[in-house]
Structures are given as structure tokens and as C-alpha cells.
Amino acid sequence: MTRLLPYVHPHVEQTLRHKDQLFQLARLHKGPIHLIFPDIFRENIAYFKAVFAELELQARIYYAHKTNKSKVFVKQALKSGISIDVASLGELTTALACGFTGTRIGCTGAKNRDFLITALHHQCLISLDSLFELQEILKLLDLCALPQARLLIRVSDPQTRDRSLILKGSRFGIPHAQVPIVCELIQTDSRLVLEGFHFHNYEPAEAKAGFVDDMLTLIEDAYTMGLSPHVINIGGGLRTPWLADYRQWSEFIDALAVALKERKPTGTWRNYSYGLFVNERGFIAGQDKMLGEFVTTAPAEVLRDILLDQSLRDRSLADILRENMFEIMLEPGSSIFAHCGISFLRVLGVKNADDAENLLLLDGNTYNLSVFMREQLMDPLLISATESAPQPYGAYLAGNLCKEGDMLLKRKVPFTQVPQAGDLICFVNTAAYTSDFEDASPHQHPLGKKFVVDMRQGAPSFYDEEVYSPYYL
Ligand SMILES: Cc1ncc(COP(=O)(O)O)c(C=O)c1O
Structure with missing residues (x-):
């Protein structure tokens, strides 16, 4: 075993x-x-902050509240000086009750009217999930007689220049093709303030660097329309090494593969195969995906790799962000709770x-x-x-x-x-x-x-x- x-x-x-x-x-x-x-949470926050400080970037960390319900972490986040990402009226209410003000609250996901009304009154940053949501926000600004809405456009299918990467789109956010329509609508109403663009997915660092590059292009396009976005929210999706010794992981996969192939006991409940299978040629398939389930690089290192990527533009993404005084936003969930x-x-x-x-x-x-x-x-x-x-x-x-x-x-x-x-x-x-x-x-x-x-x-x-x-x- x-x-x-x-x-x-x-x-x-x-x-x-x-x-x-x-x-x-x-x-x-x-x-x-x-x-x-909470002390480990504080330590994890410090790792991310250190990367941003080292690269001299203007950055905001919005930890994903949904990851754990405890108010203890909400209060620790407040004390550690970071912001919070909320995905429901309940989470927003908790954040406010613990002392957060709207300037340090981001709202993501599907939002009902009560959630939007409270978020708008508190001037929270709203990451748009759809064109429909933008129309709702316009109605609510009228209904509540509010002066402005701070917005990000969440892109459901960010693109990379490397066409060999096969990437999954998300059901959340707005498809690339609709971004110009949304920007035009924002441009026509001065109450709508586009602060930037947002993506969230579980793709590896190389792909994420490509998405940051894509967001830079979207910012450039938005500028040509008279808008002035300056924030790139790279979401969460940074994984954490959870095993003491990663070699045990490949040993486990090898043993499972041999057992499946030789039809021997697998040491798993009712021969559960964790996604491995014997293909039509009698070989074991699915190992690569399973190997990728555990990682060896710490999330702060992955963040640094993304920001130091030089392969896409003539200098590193961090340099470009710094020179243009753009802000980077991170929404860590599992990594900040590691x-x-x-x-x-x-x-x-x-x-x-x-x-x-x-x-x-x-x-x-x-x-x-x-x-x-x-x-x-x-x-x-x-x-x-x-x-x-x-x-x-x-x-x-x-x-x-x-x-x-x-x-x-x-x-x-x-x-x-x-x-x-x-x-x-x-x-x-x-x-x-x-x-x-x-x-x-x-x-x-x-x-x-x-x-x-x-x-x-x-x-x-x-x-x-x-x-x-x-x-x-
Ligand atoms: C919009 C958004 N941001 C951030 C996160 C946190 O992601 P992770 O736990 O992978 O860091 C989630 C998780 O579902 C999310 O939906």
C-alpha cells in the first residue's frame, strides 16, 4: 500500500x-x-505580498471568501490589509459586518438584485458576469438614484497567442466576442466606470501569462474607445503542493496503473481508478492528467513566473504593468488557505x-x-x-x-x-x-x-x- x-x-x-x-x-x-x-493564513498572504513588493507592482489581493465561511479569516484579511472577493449577498454582509468597506470588496459570480443593490450602494467593484447583468446594473442605478458603478469585465474565454494550447472556456463571464458591445454600452453612460478586465481559471502559468497579455490588448482596445481601464484581475486557480514527498504521488499512480492493467486489487474502493483507464490498445491512459493533480511549485512562485514572463511582449509582463501604472489583482482561494x-x-x-x-x-x-x-x-x-x-x-x-x-x-x-x-x-x-x-x-x-x-x-x-x-x- x-x-x-x-x-x-x-x-x-x-x-x-x-x-x-x-x-x-x-x-x-x-x-x-x-x-x-489564522496565523498560517497571514503567512500565506505575506508570500503573495512579497512577490508584488519584489516586482514593485501596484497590486490588490481579493481573497475568495467562498473558500471558507469563517469570519476569523475575514477579520484576519482585514487586519492583513488585503481585500475580499464575495459571491453572494450573505458573503457581502459578512464582509461589511467584519469591517470591510466597499472599496476593498469585489463581487463575482451570478448576482441577484439584492446582492447588486447592496454592492452598488457600497461602491464595491463588480465583476460583470454577463451583458444582462450590465443591463440590470443600469436599471438599479436609476431605481436607487446612485451616481456610479465600478466595473470589471470578466472574460469567459481569454485567448493566448499560442494556438497549440487547448483551453477550456468558462461558463462565467462574457465571451470575448461580446466585449466590444459591453465596452460600447459602458462608454455611453458616464455612471459606468470600467476599472479593468478579469479572468479566472485553472490553466497553468504559461497559459495565464498569455491571458494577461490578452487583457493588456483588451485594455489597449478600450482606450481607443475613450475608456481608461487600468486593472487586470488574474483570478485564483493557483495550486499548492500538498504532499510531503511528491515522489509518493508518482509511485501511487504507477502502482494503480499496474494493478488496473494486471487486473489485481487496486487498493481503491470498488476499484475506483481516479481517471486512469486501460485503452483500446491495452495501455494505461490518463496518467498525465492524474500526475498534474499534485504540483511541486509554491503558488507565490507560480505568480512570480506569470509576471516575469518575457515570451509575449518585448519585456516582462511585470515591467509593462509597472510602466503603465496598471494594477494587478489576484483572487486566491485554495492557495491562500493552504x-x-x-x-x-x-x-x-x-x-x-x-x-x-x-x-x-x-x-x-x-x-x-x-x-x-x-x-x-x-x-x-x-x-x-x-x-x-x-x-x-x-x-x-x-x-x-x-x-x-x-x-x-x-x-x-x-x-x-x-x-x-x-x-x-x-x-x-x-x-x-x-x-x-x-x-x-x-x-x-x-x-x-x-x-x-x-x-x-x-x-x-x-x-x-x-x-x-x-x-x-
Ligand atoms: C471568481 C473566482 N475567483 C477566485 C476563486 C478562487 O479560486 P481558487 O480557489 O482556485 O484560488 C474562485 C473560485 O471558485 C472564483 O470563482
Whole structure:
């Protein structure tokens, strides 16, 4: 069984050594327990800021609030001096309640009228999702008698000069072909202020550099129409290295490929293949895509690579942005939340499946940790209440729902001792899109509860999420 050990941030490692306190916290809530680390969030913000400072760029970081619901991160973002990207009226209200003002709030995604009305009143920066939305904004400016709307045009299908790159368009934003129509409409109404252009996707750095180049061309075109946009929002989509040793990842893929080809046990639930398949010629396909699921370069490095790209214009994109006094905007979600959370589920006990495989029954389910988690491959860690003799033990993690598909991971997890009832299983790196993204209570099971780990005094101090503030100890 291949190990896929997660990278464990030193603050997390230190926290996990306080086993007694972890079990005490587990007594405070029946359901899943999530620990969140605002100090790691602050550190991740600093990495991005350092790149912008090094390249002497005017930059704004709008962290994607949707990634984690906690107000703790909203407050930490406020204190760290960055901005916030909200995708609903609820998120906007939270941002305002935590102290953000409209000048530091960006609004993205599909927006209903209530969301738009509040965003317009607070002068938030609105990233246009459609021509229809622009028409809505015009109606609302009249209806609310407001003087202006600050806008970005989100482009759904940014282009690159390199035609060999096959890129997927997004369902969000406005197709390239409609951008001139939108610009014309903006140009005819002085209340509409076009600040810049926006894209968000998961393409690699080379493609993203190409998209920045495309946005520069759109800015040039807009200038010829009398508009003066000066912002390029490159969205999020920067991935993070999550494994301690990337080599384990290729070992895992190789072992899975051999097992599939030789029709041997795959070590995955009901032979789940994570996208690998034996093609018509009998070869394994899908490895490249799977290999690309984990990356080795830190997000701040990728950001620097994008901005230092020299292949598209006569000098680097950073130089061009600086010389023209253009601003760069970043909307990080998963990258800014990297390593900022861990989650615990209690062990109910162990049993065997019909094929004699071990099942570790957990008091939590796929909704508590989101569907995103099921595709995750890192080994969770066993926090045992009592020491027992070492014994290699592999098990599938089954949730507490009356639902066949409620398996927390689709891969057999290797443990060095047999987990016991009352032990905790710790999932690492759960702050982004995992710990509270889809939390629901099927069968009336309890939702998860978040506690804060504050590391400002060198050792972990635990707080209730509602009580913690980064502004005071
Ligand atoms: C518009 C927008 N910006 C930024 C993000 C954050 O993306 P990521 O988590 O990949 O950094 C998202 C995520 O869905 C998004 O929709």
C-alpha cells in the first residue's frame, strides 16, 4: 500500500503534539471538529505580498471568501490589509459586518438584485458576469438614484497567442466576442466606470501569462474607445503542493496503473481508478492528467513566473504593468488557505466488508468534509487515545450515513496501528473548500464546529471561533 503523506505545516505539527487538548476539544462538540489557523493564513498572504513588493507592482489581493465561511479569516484579511472577493449577498454582509468597506470588496459570480443593490450602494467593484447583468446594473442605478458603478469585465474565454494550447472556456463571464458591445454600452453612460478586465481559471502559468497579455490588448482596445481601464484581475486557480514527498504521488499512480492493467486489487474502493483507464490498445491512459493533480511549485512562485514572463511582449509582463501604472489583482482561494485548517472525525469502530476489506467507521460523513475530500488522496493521520502495539493496518474510511457511497476517501488508508473506538482521524489541509463548504446535516447528524488555533505566543492557544479576534489576544 503506497503512503501519501501530507505536508504538515509546523504550526499544525506543534498543535497535533497537544493530544490531551485535542481530546478535550473533541468533548466540546458532538460532530466534526475543525481547527483553523489564522496565523498560517497571514503567512500565506505575506508570500503573495512579497512577490508584488519584489516586482514593485501596484497590486490588490481579493481573497475568495467562498473558500471558507469563517469570519476569523475575514477579520484576519482585514487586519492583513488585503481585500475580499464575495459571491453572494450573505458573503457581502459578512464582509461589511467584519469591517470591510466597499472599496476593498469585489463581487463575482451570478448576482441577484439584492446582492447588486447592496454592492452598488457600497461602491464595491463588480465583476460583470454577463451583458444582462450590465443591463440590470443600469436599471438599479436609476431605481436607487446612485451616481456610479465600478466595473470589471470578466472574460469567459481569454485567448493566448499560442494556438497549440487547448483551453477550456468558462461558463462565467462574457465571451470575448461580446466585449466590444459591453465596452460600447459602458462608454455611453458616464455612471459606468470600467476599472479593468478579469479572468479566472485553472490553466497553468504559461497559459495565464498569455491571458494577461490578452487583457493588456483588451485594455489597449478600450482606450481607443475613450475608456481608461487600468486593472487586470488574474483570478485564483493557483495550486499548492500538498504532499510531503511528491515522489509518493508518482509511485501511487504507477502502482494503480499496474494493478488496473494486471487486473489485481487496486487498493481503491470498488476499484475506483481516479481517471486512469486501460485503452483500446491495452495501455494505461490518463496518467498525465492524474500526475498534474499534485504540483511541486509554491503558488507565490507560480505568480512570480506569470509576471516575469518575457515570451509575449518585448519585456516582462511585470515591467509593462509597472510602466503603465496598471494594477494587478489576484483572487486566491485554495492557495491562500493552504495548510490553514485540519479536521477531526471520531472513530466509531472497525468491521469487515463482504470482501474481507477493513472498514473504519467514522462519526462523520462526506457532507461534513465535502465531495472535494472524496477525491483527495493524502493519508489522514490517526490520533489515538491510547497507545497500542504497532501493527500495519489498511482500511477504507466509511461515513455515518445510510448511503453506500458515503466513503470519506476512495483509497485504502495505511495505518501503523489498529484504530480504536474514540480515537480521532485527522484530515490535513481542510480549510479550502472542505471543512465547511458543503456542510449539511443528513439524518440530523450535527454539523461541524470550528475552533481557532492561535500561534501568536509561540504555542497553540485554542479559541471558540465566535470569540477569537486577530485584533486582540
Ligand atoms: C471568481 C473566482 N475567483 C477566485 C476563486 C478562487 O479560486 P481558487 O480557489 O482556485 O484560488 C474562485 C473560485 O471558485 C472564483 O470563482
